[in-house]
Amino acid sequence: MNVGRASRRSLAKLISAFAGARVVTAAGESVLDLPGQAIYYANHSSHLDFLTIWAALPAELQQRARPVAAQDYWGAGVRKAFAEQIFNAYLVERHGSSSRRQRTSDSGVSPKGQVEGMAEVLAAGDSLIIFPEGTRGDGDTIAAFHGGLYKLARLHPEVPVVPVTLANLGRILPKGEVIPVPHLSTVIFGEPLHLDPDEDRQTFLARAREVLVESLAKHQGPQSTDTPGQDDGVPDSHSQARQDDL
Amino acid sequence: MSGWELGLLDASSLKLLGGVVVVLVLATVIAWLLGRRLGTTGTIVNLKQRINAWWLMVALIGAVLAAGETVTIVLFLLLSLLALREFITISPTGRGDHKVLVWLVFIIPAVHYWFLWEHWYGMFSVFIPVYAFLFLPARNALAGQTTGFLQRTAAIQWALMVCVYALSYAPALLQLPVAMEAGRDAAEGSAPGTGGATGAQLLLFLLIVVQGSDVLQYVWGKTLGKHPIAPSVSPNKTWEGFIGGVLSATALGAALWWVTPFTPLMAALLAFISCVMGFAGGLVMSAIKRDRGIKDFGSTIPGHGGIMDRLDSLCFAAPVFFHAVRFFYT
Numbered sequence: 001m002n003v004g005r006a007s008r009r010s011l012a013k014l015i016s017a018f019a020g021a022r023v024v025t026a027a028g029e030s031v032l033d034l035p036g037q038a039i040y041y042a043n044h045s046s047h048l049d050f051l052t053i054w055a056a057l058p059a060e061l062q063q064r065a066r067p068v069a070a071q072d073y074w075g076a077g078v079r080k081a082f083a084e085q086i087f088n089a090y091l092v093e094r095h096g097s098s099s100r101r102q103r104t105s106d107s108g109v110s111p112k113g114q115v116e117g118m119a120e121v122l123a124a125g126d127s128l129i130i131f132p133e134g135t136r137g138d139g140d141t142i143a144a145f146h147g148g149l150y151k152l153a154r155l156h157p158e159v160p161v162v163p164v165t166l167a168n169l170g171r172i173l174p175k176g177e178v179i180p181v182p183h184l185s186t187v188i189f190g191e192p193l194h195l196d197p198d199e200d201r202q203t204f205l206a207r208a209r210e211v212l213v214e215s216l217a218k219h220q221g222p223q224s225t226d227t228p229g230q231d232d233g234v235p236d237s238h239s240q241a242r243q244d245d246l
Numbered sequence: 247m248s249g250w251e252l253g254l255l256d257a258s259s260l261k262l263l264g265g266v267v268v269v270l271v272l273a274t275v276i277a278w279l280l281g282r283r284l285g286t287t288g289t290i291v292n293l294k295q296r297i298n299a300w301w302l303m304v305a306l307i308g309a310v311l312a313a314g315e316t317v318t319i320v321l322f323l324l325l326s327l328l329a330l331r332e333f334i335t336i337s338p339t340g341r342g343d344h345k346v347l348v349w350l351v352f353i354i355p356a357v358h359y360w361f362l363w364e365h366w367y368g369m370f371s372v373f374i375p376v377y378a379f380l381f382l383p384a385r386n387a388l389a390g391q392t393t394g395f396l397q398r399t400a401a402i403q404w405a406l407m408v409c410v411y412a413l414s415y416a417p418a419l420l421q422l423p424v425a426m427e428a429g430r431d432a433a434e435g436s437a438p439g440t441g442g443a444t445g446a447q448l449l450l451f452l453l454i455v456v457q458g459s460d461v462l463q464y465v466w467g468k469t470l471g472k473h474p475i476a477p478s479v480s481p482n483k484t485w486e487g488f489i490g491g492v493l494s495a496t497a498l499g500a501a502l503w504w505v506t507p508f509t510p511l512m513a514a515l516l517a518f519i520s521c522v523m524g525f526a527g528g529l530v531m532s533a534i535k536r537d538r539g540i541k542d543f544g545s546t547i548p549g550h551g552g553i554m555d556r557l558d559s560l561c562f563a564a565p566v567f568f569h570a571v572r573f574f575y576t
Contacts, residue, residue: 171335177344181348181352184331
């Protein structure tokens with residue numbers, strides 16, 4: 001147990017060092033004041049994302065934080081062992097099907113049982129790390145959010161929803177690349193959000209997303225100049241059709 | 247000089263390091279006294295952090311020189327990689343550059359430092375400016391992203407130039423004595439470590455003069471500085487700081503002539519050139535930081551900022567110092 005714990009801490013340090021991760025609050029403080037239990041949600045552009053958030057958490061919170069990972073990628077073989085044994089990941093099926101080909105349309109509707117399962121994790125007292133975009137983006141823009149974040153907040157209004165902005169991680173290991181290239185990244189823990197009792201799904205998800213958009217614009221390094229047609233970095237929300245992971 | 251030796255360190259180098267330690271002890275005491283009189287203000291905290299970091303950096307350079315040329319080269323390779331990481335973070339590169347960045351970070355610096363370690367001057371001096379500089383844009387053109395191509399390519403080459411090529415001239419000084427004593431032909435391919443104690447003295451001379459110049463410019467600038475040299479780039483760089491710092495660091499270099507193969511006049515001249523180059527390096531890096539809207543390159547060294555914030559002057563001074571010595575003494 002102690003050996004496992006010590007080696008997890010060493011692994012966390014190693015991940016943070018490789019990602020050059022500077023961990024700050026939204027106000028720029030380096031000392032985190034995080035709630036004991038939370039739903040952490042973050043922008044998603046890299047396979048390193050959940051590792052980095054996990055590594056950035058203080059030891060006592062890290063033990064009870066469960067990253068939500070996709071069954072179709074992390075659900076078998078070495079990856080499964082890696083995700084479940086070391087990071088205590090909670091594996092979910094995405095988009096109602098484990099078959100990639102059937103997922104041509106992206107309705108933003110989570111498969112039945114997915115949210116219930118995550119709610120059970122919260123009911124057991126653990127925290128969740130989720131990526132409401134549902135898939136990795138280009139690192140500069142943040143796609144529309146899926147509804148799971150809202151449903152979890154509705155089912156467990158007592159659990160604070162903590163925004164986590166990941167800046168520059170998509171440059172370390174962009175989608176479709178195999179070898180990570182070191183950059184300095186920043187992990188920004190924002191002020192916890194609470195769902196208003198009469199707040200509807202659209203409003204809450206837009207509000208939650210806007211926190212990340214603003215924080216990313218502030219902390220991401222220079223915008224890359226290699227993306228043709230890139231304008232203000234904010235995608236057309238909700239109507240946008242997205243490609244899934246390569 | 248007695249026969250004491252440890253790795254590349256001999257009695258003279260030890261005296262140099264001892265002198266630095268004395269200065270650091272004084273600085274530590276002064277900072278402590280200032281802290282007691284003025285209270286723990288932000289400036290005092292930063293000053294103490296800076297001095298503590300100096301202790302670590304001096305200990306590190308002493309340790310690697312004692313361990314020999316190979317270990318020293320490995321240290322500078324690591325510094326190059328850390329500097330490169332800071333540099334590409336602020337560069338306008340994106341996903342389309344990823345494959346080129348893999349070459350830039352994982353392959354080219356290692357090959358370059360390998361040539362350096364082999365004392366293969368012919369290859370060490372042209373590998374990056376010829377082969378890498380022509381290869382990288384070609385590889386990037388193959389990747390197919392043309393938007394901002396010139397800016398991205400230029401940023402990648404400049405990162406390589408400053409963080410790897412220029413910085414590696416500092417450990418290259420370790421092999422220069424072979425060419426100074428046995429001629430350029432004999433130096434080509436000589437064994438690592440053959441530069442001996444003289445190499446370590448050259449490196450320490452450069453480090454002390456250039457970093458000393460940085461500190462002295464800071465001190466002169468803080469006390470007497472009034473007229474900024476380039477206010478749009480850095481309000482902290484003043485004519486008073488520049489002239490005072492460069493002249494006093496030149497005097498420091500001249501005073502250290504006994505540890506070098508140079509005459510006092512030549513030591514002063516080389517120190518002067520190095521200080522002016524070091525100033526230029528700091529100015530250029532300030533302009534880059536100003537352009538990218540950042541204050542520091544990173545936060546690796548507490549109180550100083552990133553690796554590049556500390557090494558900016560050395561990157562500009564080392565290549566010129568190396569080639570000046572090579573031109574006049576081999």
